[in-house]
Amino acid sequence: MISIPAVVPRIKLGSQGLDVSAQGLGCMGMSTFYGSAKPKSDMIQLIHHAVTSGVTFLDTSDFWGPHTNEILIGQALKELELRGEVELATKFGVTTKDGQVEVRGDPCYVRAACEASLSRLGVECIDLYYIHRIDIRVPIEVTMGELKKLVEEGKIKYIGLSEASANTIRRAHAVHPITALQIEWSLWCRDVEVDIISCCRELGIGIVPYSTLARGFFASGPELIQNLPEADFRKRMPRFKPENLEHNKRVYEQLIAVASRKGCSPAQLALAWVQNQGNDVSPIPGTTKIENFNQNVGALSVKLTKEEMAELESFGAANVVKGDRHGQMTYTWLNSETPPLSSWRSE
Template sequence: MVSAAIDGSARVHLGHSDLVVRPIGLGCMGMSQFYGDADDRESVGTIREAIDLGVDFLDTSDVYGAADIGTADNVRGFGHNERLIGTAIKGRRDRVVLATKFGAKVNAGGDGVTFDGRPEYIRAACEASLGRLGTDVIDLYYCHRLDPGVPIEDTVGAMAELVTAGKVRALGLSEVGSDLIRRAHAVHPITALQSEYSLWERRVEEGITATCRELGITLVPFSPLSRSALTGAIKPGDTFAANDFRATNPRFSADNLATNLEPVEALAELAAEKGCRPGQLALAWLLAQPLDVVPIPGTKRVEYVRENLAATSVAISADETAYLSSMFAPGRIVGDRYTAAHQRAVAQ
């Protein structure tokens, strides 16, 4: 079987928009929360070097940096990640497609997150994000999580008004199922769906990927390396700091982690045969899927940006793709992907 690599200089057209990006973007969330301590100066430097290396798709959210449920993370403040990116892209704005999100906000008690999809909130959230990012337009604006008290038609209708006003170029959704995607798309074309997708997490294949293909929606996988589990850097018995999201994540509990890392050994063995890193092969598997996919692996360090970008040069055959799919067959990974409190935010 002939192997094929993705051309790293190639471009992916994002759904129903005129936006084009390289095959791998950069998720910036970890620069503000969830994965231990981060240094703002290093993070700004990483973003700038990533752009110089060719990264042209940055992903953030207004809530990144704020207090969240299920973690003892240090609170950097609502909007921290957007302000960080605004600093990093100053003088470089024309070199990146900028994606951010609205909808999640800290609750009145300051100890959790609530969701707001009201039209008046969306307009205010957009203006605030534009200010923090230091730009006059958001390229891709996602509804981060749906507000169960607001019909999706009302939320997307308000988002569409932002497109008409020239404040947003294209619309996206995050963590929603096929029915909600269709309802949203009937109001205004949806350009991208951001959902967790990796060898470790394949539930979007249960109808959602088919819906995206049918409607011409680009899938933007977050956590494409399964929070570093697919890189080979995590070993059975590893523990995580209190300000690390994985310390309370069910898939990283001691018993579950030992089981979940077993197929990673097969990934690492195949990667070694191919002369690449396990994480690069995991990204190549994603890029080989039969739909437009632009993964956004997150990192705080430029050496990992380089490593992730090099995945586009990893040739992977159909047989190798199928082999990895079988090794990480749905149901193979045990434990919920979120705590119960986090899972309630996912609308499928």
């Protein structure tokens, strides 16, 4: 296993001036979805370790908990006096109504969500504020118009999108420059390469890949699923269903062989493939353990040749992996087209 580099590189994310660590820290699993919430003291220690190691790009969302993940990050920033040392990203747009997931992008909700996140995080300004999922009932121009006002008021610095199609990105960017797109991108999730990645690069938008380790599968293989508690939502993900898992485990087995040659772990190799995509990419692998964090950051030191990149890509080609990448594909870029602005009638 390759250890943490002496200096974590930094990149310009997007073309509006946001400077971040070349790898970030996804904080979702600290509070929700991947089993029960982890002890706050341990998570604050992990955040402190990350920032002092040079990983200063922290990723959270108001939906995680809900709200408890932002509260945790806010507490860590306050206790450790880290606000000036981190690039803080959070998201809005996903909520629940009558026990069902609801996506909202109407101006009233945008503003209320931002004010609430500022309060929970205990900050005066959010560095990068993402639309977590696209509300297909509201023209993207309307949602962006309210975000633009929040930038002008100094409540957010930069605007991001998550799980947006190329067309949605272009429409949003025409209202106000988009700094970053957060999207699932990994060795076995490569549909974004068709036109979304090229769209971002054409417009000068940074790329923030999530689930780069296939939600932990590239770190642990099939044993990961066997050992998960029932409350962990990965148990219900299509690619981890028994009928697909037996087939998909071959990707992990092939990773092991190449990782052995490279002198790194399979997880480091999978993450290195994403890191080697370009200097406009800052993946945000999540973890709740310092030892796993150290392994993730070590991937920054794994350099891959064009031949090695191609070999890895052959393992995770679209026709190789079985099952959808998410249990709710409705809430992905495949379903992010919004009505035209001319259709909007504000109340």
